Amino acid sequence: MNLKELSNALGLSQTTVSRALNGYPEVSAKTRARVVEMARKLGYEPNQQAQKLATGRAMAIGHVIPRSVHDMMNPIFLEFIAGAGQTYSGHGYDMILSVVEDAREEEAFREIARKKKADGVILQGPRVQETRHDLLDELGLPYIVHGRISGAEERTSWIDVNNLRAFERATKLLLDLGHRRIALINGRETMDFAARRRAGYEKALADFGLEVDPALISSADMTEPYGAETAYRLLKSKTPPTAFLVASMISAIGVSRAISLAGLKMGQDVSVITHDDALSFLPNSGDMPIFTCTRSSIRQAGMRAAEMILQKVQTPDGPPICERLEAELIIGQSTGPAPSVEGAQKSG
CATH class of the missing domain: 1.10.260.40 (lambda repressor-like DNA-binding domains)
Structure with a gap:
């Protein structure tokens, strides 16, 4: 052919x-x-070689992942890469993936630009204090941010879930169900997405006239043990939460385990809402999913980000390309009305 x-x-x-x-x-x-x-x-x-000669391009897109971000987001990142790779291959592009020590990240970007190894890059895991986009602008390397860079939304191209709105809606659902002690088991709050999620949580509490209790907020890598250990500690405290808002499905599984270990029933004694990236290897599906969740497909985000960077490569001097995705709020089995004081005393 x-x-x-x-x-x-x-x-x-x-x-x-x-x-x-x-x-x-x-x-x-x-x-x-x-x-x-x-x-x-x-x-x-x-014929990729012919394409390279005809276009003068590398016919490749780069992903430089600092090890700290890779270790934190590994399963989620792999799902994103699967979606992006599907788009690249359909357009005759290769993907260059480099996992580097944090101190070598700038060097890796400079090498891509100097050796023309890739026509553009996707910037992963933007931090609250972010500067990598300034380097990419300096290098003249087209890029798309997966996430957003606070204060630079107007001049950068990005695709991001509306994390603030998603966690605001989730928190308000729990508040409408009568919950007042709602724990937030968040990702690392040095990351922009986690900071936005916390802002959504705090906004919902403020709208209900409630003060934020710092003792109910935790921030760390989104692992199963982190979810389990944090939830169990809080459930065994003198004033335990009646609900948890969790940053990832992986951590939510840990929260579910902790609820069971505490002798409680999820969705009845304790409610849980998690963010669901629609991971192919960890489905939360069916007519009544196990977890109530805010859902946004990370694989679809990868596919769309790849389309956007290819467009940016074609028109590097064009205006920024920005796309904000809204997460669905899916009702599952893990949420219910807040238990009464009497019921809570009996279960304790």
Whole structure:
């Protein structure tokens, strides 16, 4: 199968098909999707060397991951990469993935730019105090931020979940159910997404006239043991929470384990809402999912981020491309009305 045969099968010119496969912005999204699907169906694989010569591009997108972020987000990051990789391959692009020590991150970006190893990069895990975008601007390397950089939203291209709104809605659901002691088991609050989630939680409490209790807020890597140990400690305190708002499904499984160890029933004695990235290996599905959750597919975000960086590569001098995703609020089995004081005393 060559380009001419693919073009004949589609009834399009070879120029249009080539431009669609290479992500040129003048080709409509509908036409591009049709070309990519037909190429996949017929087993067409672009001659990457020819593409490189024709376009003067590396035909690759870089992902530089500092080890601290990789260790924290490994399962979630892999799902994002799976989505991005699917898009890259459909457009004849390779992915360059580098996991580096934090101190070598700047060097890795400079090497990509100097050696022209990639046509653009996706910046992962933006921090509250972020400067990497300034370096990429200096290098003239097109990039998309997966997440947002506070204070730089107007001049950077990004795709992000509306974390503040998602956790505000989740907290208000628990408040509407009568819960007043709601624990937040958050991710690392040096990360922008976690700071936004905490802001949403605090905003909901303020709207209900409630003060934030720092003893109910924790921040760490989103692991199962972190969820279990934090929840168990809080449940055994003198004034335990009646509900938990959790940053990830992985940590929420730990919270569920802690509730069981404390002799309580999730959804009855203690409510739980978690953020669900729709991880393929950890489904929270069905007519009545186990966890009530704020859901936004990380794989779909990866696919969309890849489309955006390819567009940015084509038009590096164009205006910033920004996309804010709204998380769904899905009701599951893990939430219920706050237990009465009498009921809580009996269960204790």
